[in-house]
Amino acid sequence: DAGVIQSPRHEVTEMGQEVTLRCKPISGHNSLFWYRQTMMRGLELLIYFNNNVPIDDSGMPEDRFSAKMPNASFSTLKIQPSEPRDSAVYFCASSPAARGAFFGQGTRLTVV
Amino acid sequence: GENVEQHPSTLSVQEGDSAVIKCTYSDSASNYFPWYKQELGKGPQLIIDIRSNVGEKKDQRIAVTLNKTAKHFSLHITETQPEDSAVYFCAALSGGGGGADGLTFGKGTHLIIQP
Numbered sequence: 001d002a003g004v005i006q007s008p009r010h011e012v013t014e015m016g017q018e019v020t021l022r023c024k025p026i027s028g029h030n031s032l033f034w035y036r037q038t039m040m041r042g043l044e045l046l047i048y049f050n051n052n053v054p055i056d057d058s059g060m061p062e063d064r065f066s067a068k069m070p071n072a073s074f075s076t077l078k079i080q081p082s083e084p085r086d087s088a089v090y091f092c093a094s095s096p097a098a099r100g101a102f103f104g105q106g107t108r109l110t111v112v
Numbered sequence: 113g114e115n116v117e118q119h120p121s122t123l124s125v126q127e128g129d130s131a132v133i134k135c136t137y138s139d140s141a142s143n144y145f146p147w148y149k150q151e152l153g154k155g156p157q158l159i160i161d162i163r164s165n166v167g168e169k170k171d172q173r174i175a176v177t178l179n180k181t182a183k184h185f186s187l188h189i190t191e192t193q194p195e196d197s198a199v200y201f202c203a204a205l206s207g208g209g210g211g212a213d214g215l216t217f218g219k220g221t222h223l224i225i226q227p
Contacts, residue, residue, distance in 0.1 A: 004155075033214055043156070043201065045214035056214065091155050100146035100203070101215060103155030 004104035006092050012110045018080040021107045024073055025094030033101055034067055034077050035091040043091075049075065082111045114139040116204050118218025126226050131192055133221045135202035136184040144205040145185050146215065147176060149198045156201055160187070189223075197225045 005024040013019050025032050033048040047057040049069045057067070064083070069075040079086055087110050093101035115138040125131045137145075143164035148156035162169045162176045162185065169176050173192075178185040189196055199222050203215040 042219045043217040045216070048214045059214070093155075100144070100148075100158045100161050100205075102158060103148075105153075106155050 004092055004094050004102055006090075006104035006107050008107060009105060010108045010110075012112065013082055015083055015111055016081045017111075018078065019082045019086075019109060019111075021077040021090050021092075021109070023075045023077070023092030023104060025075070025092070026096075026102060027073065029094035029096050029102070030072075031095040031097075031101075032069060032075050033093045033095070034075070035093065035103075037089045037091060037106070046077070079109075082109075084111045087111050114142055114204050114206050114216040116202060116216050116218045118202050118221060120221060121219065122222045122224070124224040124226055125192055127192055127194060129192055131189045131196070131223055131225075133187045133200055133202070133223070134184060135186070135204075135218050136182075137204040137216075138183065139204070139206050140180075140183065142204040142206045145176070145178060146203050146205075147174075147187050148201040148203065148217075150201065150220070151198045192223075192225050194225050194227060197223060199223070 007022045031050050034046040036044050046059045047067045052069045067077045089106045089108050091103050091106045093103040095101040118135045146161035147159050149159045150156040160171050160174050160176050162178050173190045175188040199220045201220045202218040205215050
């Protein structure tokens with residue numbers, strides 16, 4: 001299995017632009033998570049899905065952030081419009097029932 | 113919600129010595145505690161986990177202990193090697209222990225193995 005696949009690995013964009021991060025979870029995993037990692041705040045859970053349904057999005061910082069999971073093999077995290085303070089590494093992770101999450105390599109987002 | 117505290121933030125040990133990282137959690141309902149290792153430029157990697165019905169678990173040079181009464185758990189690495197250098201995160205999961213809930217992470221410990 002290739003593990004959790006995220007794209008792009010790096011994204012540099014100008015403030016105000018729309019950014020879309022993509023994730024392909026491990027096949028057979030029924031839960032998917034989006035995390036954000038910064039030096040100041042560490043790893044923060046943004047949202048998680050169970051069986052493609054959003055369960056808890058209380059970690060999403062603002063309405064500028066949205067996430068979708070149209071099917072079991074694909075999810076997106078969108079930021080519109082992006083701001084410099086959104087700069088961080090964004091991780092997608094998936095999990096089978098009763099186990100910890102398996103993380104992707106992350107997307108390093110820089111908003112200038 | 114759950115709150116996980118992790119100490120120390122940085123730990124430097126001589127190669128061959130042991131390293132111990134400690135975490136506390138606040139939610140007595142938490143019942144699953146994984147540990148992750150993150151190397152530079154990579155995502156966190158699950159290295160060991162423990163459930164609340166077990167007090168200790170060992171996997172080669174790595175062991176984890178759990179004290180439910182005190183609500184703390186620890187990672188022990190013996191005979192440390194240079195490749196153990198990384199940032200280590202503890203985490204806690206509330207609820208049924210399945211993958212349906214998000215993990216709460218500690219702030220991480222930067223482990224440095226001195227040659």
